[in-house]
Amino acid sequence: VKKFSIALFMDGTAMLAMPAKLSKQPSIRRLPAYLGLLRQLHDRGCDTVSGVYLAERLGLDKVQVRKDLTITGVMGKPRVGFSVPVLIHAIECFLGWDQALEALLVGAGNLGTALLGYTEFPRHGLRIVAAFDSDPTRAGREIYGTPVFAMGRIAEVNARLRVPVAILTVPADVAQRVTDQLVGAGVTALWNFTPVTLDVPAHVVVQNESLVAGLAVLTKKLCLDECRLPHND
Amino acid sequence: VKKFSIALFMDGTAMLAMPAKLSKQPSIRRLPAYLGLLRQLHDRGCDTVSGVYLAERLGLDKVQVRKDLTITGVMGKPRVGFSVPVLIHAIECFLGWDQALEALLVGAGNLGTALLGYTEFPRHGLRIVAAFDSDPTRAGREIYGTPVFAMGRIAEVNARLRVPVAILTVPADVAQRVTDQLVGAGVTALWNFTPVTLDVPAHVVVQNESLVAGLAVLTKKLCLDECRLPHND
């Protein structure tokens, strides 16, 4: 059963609000791994693949793989499996990676530079079209082919470019201020690599990417592993 | 009810195996955010804080905050809240961040260099003590104070250092080969920033950090937001 909320206003109009939270997020997070493997198989000339094989290669459960793939709408053939090119296309379309998503990058420090040079992004529909940095010596130059502008020029540059997404790789103490500027410049989605909880208007989407969250999980896994008695494989 | 598996061997010995999967992972991933905010409050001289306040500042539900904090074992006082320094200490201890965790970093390219200079890591108990790179011109130098060695010297160097953790920031095509070397050199935990599904022995812990997974979620959130009708705040 799907649920929707309906808002009724005084003037008699009504509004259908989609559920605010993204559903099936765990499945969505696994899709890029399927896509990567499928592209590999495609390059090697494989035309069909079974969910069982994908599960084995990716260290996942075979039932989970079948379940995940259903969200793309692709149907497999019993005894045969899935069509590799069909599945690739379906995942790309589902994730919106068939058409390039343009982004700004703000904060061309260590991490920002790394992301500007990250070759996986162009392969996954993300194109960083402009970067901004507070360091005036960086402005006017290019990093991996992306032009770098002075921080103060966000509004001016994006008035022209109309880019909807911004990648935030600035120091924590300026994160909120820069966010306000970006929102003012028409950005509606923020990929936040700072450890700051951003305050944004309701129409702006935020995706937090916390490296220390991953570190926390790693540390706990490690100590859980140390507590375990040694085992023989 | 907690569950444990017990393995019985032919020689009559038995083994108690802890559950393989890490439980309460969502709570664990949120703990660093609590810690960061608590440290801020501590610096400003706050001595107690309510769960309600933490929830508000971090954009979380207040009941969830209370639930999360229970895993640290700290009890709050009704009407008063939690002791800030006690909570800070408890989270640090729970995550093992009270004592430094040493790590190797393999692959001092863009992302590797960014992580070597990432100031959040020392604040969260992670100390990168040595880096490795296949580029011989990088070897022998230091990056942000960390010495860089030639890739071939992993086994030799770690025979001396005995570091249990490795951060993997190498190109995808060498990820598995480098992993085998690291495991051979005694590494028991891998923080994997490559898009490769690593094949490791059972005693080795892997934490995958997939940037494209985050991108997938961002893209879907964005399209979900576009589908929504405009709303008035």
Place this chain on the structure above:
DNA sequence: TAGATTGTTAATCGATTAACAATC
């Protein structure tokens, strides 16, 4: 046909949310 692999339906598991009594 036989068997592998699929999609579907139900059961289990864990996390989030809600309700409420306890307490400073």
Place this chain on the structure above:
DNA sequence: TAGATTGTTAATCGATTAACAATC
């Protein structure tokens, strides 16, 4: 005392896992 905030217990929700009929 009154009221804010807590911990606990139960209900809901969603994701994973299991069971099984369908099909090439």
